[in-house]
Amino acid sequence: MTDPRLKAAWERLRATGERRFEREDPELHLHMRHRYARTLGRTNSGNWFRIGAMQAPSDYLMYAELVERERPRVVVETGTAGGGSARFFAEVLERIHGSRDFRIVTVERYPTPGMAEFLGGHPCVVSVIGDSADPVVAAEVAAVVPAGWPVAVTLDSDHSAEHVLAELSRYADLVSPGQYLIVQDTYLGLYWGGNLNGEQQKAVLEGRGGDLRYDYHALPLGAVEAFLEVRSEFSVDLDAQRWLITQHPYGWLRRA
Numbered sequence: 001m002t003d004p005r006l007k008a009a010w011e012r013l014r015a016t017g018e019r020r021f022e023r024e025d026p027e028l029h030l031h032m033r034h035r036y037a038r039t040l041g042r043t044n045s046g047n048w049f050r051i052g053a054m055q056a057p058s059d060y061l062m063y064a065e066l067v068e069r070e071r072p073r074v075v076v077e078t079g080t081a082g083g084g085s086a087r088f089f090a091e092v093l094e095r096i097h098g099s100r101d102f103r104i105v106t107v108e109r110y111p112t113p114g115m116a117e118f119l120g121g122h123p124c125v126v127s128v129i130g131d132s133a134d135p136v137v138a139a140e141v142a143a144v145v146p147a148g149w150p151v152a153v154t155l156d157s158d159h160s161a162e163h164v165l166a167e168l169s170r171y172a173d174l175v176s177p178g179q180y181l182i183v184q185d186t187y188l189g190l191y192w193g194g195n196l197n198g199e200q201q202k203a204v205l206e207g208r209g210g211d212l213r214y215d216y217h218a219l220p221l222g223a224v225e226a227f228l229e230v231r232s233e234f235s236v237d238l239d240a241q242r243w244l245i246t247q248h249p250y251g252w253l254r255r256a
Contacts, residue, residue, distance in 0.1 A: 001166075002162070002165045002166045002169050003168075003230070005230045006165050006168060006169060006223075006226055007226075009227075009229045009230050010161060010165060010217070010222060010225075010226035013217060013225055013229075014217040014218075014222065018225075019217075019225075021190060021221060021225065021249070021250045022190070024250075054081060054085075055085060056245055058243040058245045058246060059248065060088065061243075062240055062241075062246070062252075063088070063089070063092070066152075066240065067093065067096070067152070068092070068096060070150075070178055070179055070180065071096055071150070072102075072149075072150045072151055072179050073093070073101065073103065073149040073150055074102065074103045074104075074105065074146070074150070075093065075103075075104050075151075075152050075153075075154065076105045076141055076145070076151060076152070076153045076154070077105070077106040077107065077153075077154050077156065078107045078132035078154070078155050078156060078157040078167060078171070079107070079108065079156035079157035079184075080106040080108035080111070080115060081108070081112065081156075082115060082118070083106070083115050083118045085156070086104050086119055086125055086127075087118065087119070087121075087125070089104050090122045090125050094124070099123075099124075100123070100124065102124055103124050103144070103145070103146065104122075104125045104126065105141050105144055105145065106119070106127055106128070107130065107137060107141060108128075109130060109157070111127075115127070126144050128140050132155075132158075132170070133158070133163050133166035133167055133170065135170065138170035138171065142174065145174065150176040150178070150179055151174050151176050152176075153172070153175050153179075153180075153181045153182070154181075154184060155167050155168070155171070155182065155183050155184060155220075156184040156185065159188055159219060160218065161217060161218050161219055161220065165223045168223060172227070172231060172234070175234075176255065177255055178255065179254070180240075180255075181253040182251055183220050183223070183224050183227075183248065183251040183253065184247060184248050184251060185247050185248065186220045186224060186248050186249050186250055186251035187247050187248070188214070188220060189214050189215060189216040189217070189219030189221045189222060190216065190221050190250075191249075220251065221249075221251070224251060224253070228253075233255055233256045234253045234254065235254060235256070236250050237253070237254045
């Protein structure tokens with residue numbers, strides 16, 4: 001069950017139409033919408049050792065910077081997909097902590113062919129199969145987090161606001177003070193709606209015009225805005241998006 005406070009805050013924001021993050025820097029957002037329209041599908045087409053990781057290269061650099069600086073010993077990731085990000089986090093944490101003194105816990109509802117084999121190559125990666133919003137799955141994740149180890153969390157599963165709110169309810173308390181809770185793909189609803197048909201998407205991506213229709217509150221950023229109203233110990237780290245090209249604008253949350 002989603003935290004009732006989160007749900008109430010989100011429902012109020014949706015009813016009022018309030019969009020805090022659109023007001024932060026309107027000129028920047030106009031620029032970024034055009035940038036995303038022209039580069040979406042290319043900026044996130046990198047790979048990690050030939051495994052598609054579906055992340056912008058600048059975001060990978062930022063993950064590495066934050067992990068090296070804050071030194072979590074556990075990264076909880078929802079949305080494994082092919083496993084590229086899980087292996088990336090494992091290799092960064094291995095450089096920091098050694099070969100055995102860390103853990104990556106990655107959750108995937110729909111495992112892909114080859115995912116288990118790829119992740120099975122690293123002894124510190126724990127794969128959990130199931131819906132990350134399911135309380136049984138969340139309990140399984142918490143059970144494999146060693147007591148006292150600092151934890152960071154990144155959410156990259158179902159991107160509907162309802163699912164993200166449920167994940168925030170389940171995993172925010174796992175985040176240790178000083179560590180990060182990253183809500184991924186917040187560009188959805190801010191720069192790109194994803195509700196265009198194929199021809200409309202092609203026109204926008206090729207710079208031939210088109211309407212970037214989007215539903216801010218139904219997607220991850222709406223959940224983030226409601227979450228920040230309720231959980232004041234978390235705040236947006238604007239420095240983490242200083243390179244401008246990020247799939248997670250206003251989604252880099254640090255716990256005080």
